[in-house]
Amino acid sequence: AIKFTINNKKYESKTAKTILEACRENDIYVPTLCYHPMLEPVGKCRLCLVETNFGGKMVPACVTDLRDGIEITTNSPKVVNSVKSNLGLILATHNQECTSCEANGRCELQDLVYRYGVEDKFPKIFEKSHNMVDSSSPSLIRDMDKCVLCYRCVQACSLLQGMDILSMTGRGVHAIPKTAFDSPIKETECINCGACSFYCPVGAIAEHSAVRRTLDVLENKNGKIVIFQTAPATRVAISEEFGMEPGDISTGKMVAAIRKLGADKVFDTNFTADLTIMEEGSELLHRVANGGTLPMFTSCCPGWINMVEKLYPEFIPNLSSCRSPQGMLSSIIKNHWAEKMGVKPEDVIVVSVMPCTAKKDEARREELKTESGIPETDIVLTTRELGRLIKLKKISFLSLEDSEYNNPLGESTGAAVIFGNTGGVMEAALRTAYEIALKKPMPTLNYTPVRGFQGIKEATIPFGEIDLKVAVVHQASNIRNYLKKLKNGEVEHHFVEFMICKGGCIGGGGEPKSLTSDYLERRMKGIYNIDEKQKIRKSHENEAVKQIYEQFFEKPLSHKSHKLLHTHYKD
């Protein structure tokens, strides 16, 4: 065992680790700004400098390994002064428009400055240093005068996502993460996944906020009907915005909060997740039976769609023609529900709450407008933005009584909620396609081969005359590896689920920020718990889905379904 002391107290560790990890494990506070447990430590911010008995210099705890006999001091005046002066230097180059910043209230720098009582007394090294606000993307805004040079966005984009859109350029006060040729992000190959914004400790990269627009819509309705829809993965993560644990289930409280905000109806994206299974499952069976393009790829993740369109257009024919559940629900609301209710689609405003920044960009697609040319989804809020709205309106989330979704567009099954986890769309599709094709249920509803965090999961299911080969791939870097293998003929599948973010939507770029290393596992568990507790766990048994086919769509892949529930892609 490695023996060491921290602030004169003795400790032991059986395994090798950094000083920072040892401190955190033992609940000893060490400030950090560039460190995130899901990324590689880079030792850039110098806030975690500690004193040791080895050599005279202070060392960065995040990149210094424990050694036997090391005596660590984290709380001496020397350490505290160094934190304060490093924070002062960061402030001197930081645009401090905190009051209107998207990160206000959740900014790691703000917390540190408050905690250490740092005064902004250094002369500004340069006012409006980079003067670069990039709002070209409907999903994200970059304001480089708020950048603290932590490298987290660069790492998220390259290490985690394999996208390499951002790289650190320049030195000293001129350093800044830039796109190639400094192009506006919209003109790069960026897929709008938002991983960069999730990891940004400050407000330098954030979702393109729709909080103010939503407030305006809710407070000045002018006779319009405001309808919210909520994605599967929001209900196990919104809890974190209010101090609950990752994976805590807050479906009822979330619906209640949205009603308090002033929504006229709250529908559930899960309803159209079930509908997606009917359409996509039928499409798969049709392709298999009729020699259609295989493997068929899922089409619900908008970051993934962006990736195919921008980087792998040769695979467009493999994409399912199904719209995402967000797209389907908004389409049903404006093109069918409105008519049934006797209101004009123009008088309905659809606000969707998603764990995802790329959904903002999906909502802007030309293909997803009504015949009269209005967007079917008017506003997309991330889970984080919904949290902010609820806090702005001083709604006491934790003490809300559970509320239910409005029906029929709020009715869903266990199969729908698992869409939020990697492997969930596949598992839900199998529960239904197997039963429809073989006229008997899957031997087990919990289909574990497609669950969990392995980057590429594969399974073969005996499917009558054929063995159905499926794969589930999540996290953009794994997807790129998979597609390389597919191009080289190294893998063969009938059906593949793709999710751009690690863990699927629970790890979406718009989910509450977390500084823990186990939030994904815990959100994933929360989602499976919801599924386990549902009486109905197969999409084709959703009564409201059955009803909408009987009353309107007739059957999957019908003419009406094609018009309202399917789409096409850009070459």
Ligand code: HC0
């Ligand atoms: Fe997802 Fe979705 S499951 S992409 O991961 O299919 O964002 O949560 O809303 O649309 O339903 C995200 C989550 C959704 C969609 C659904 C799908």
Ligand code: SF4
């Ligand atoms: Fe990279 Fe995703 Fe951020 Fe685009 S949104 S810069 S792809 S991490």
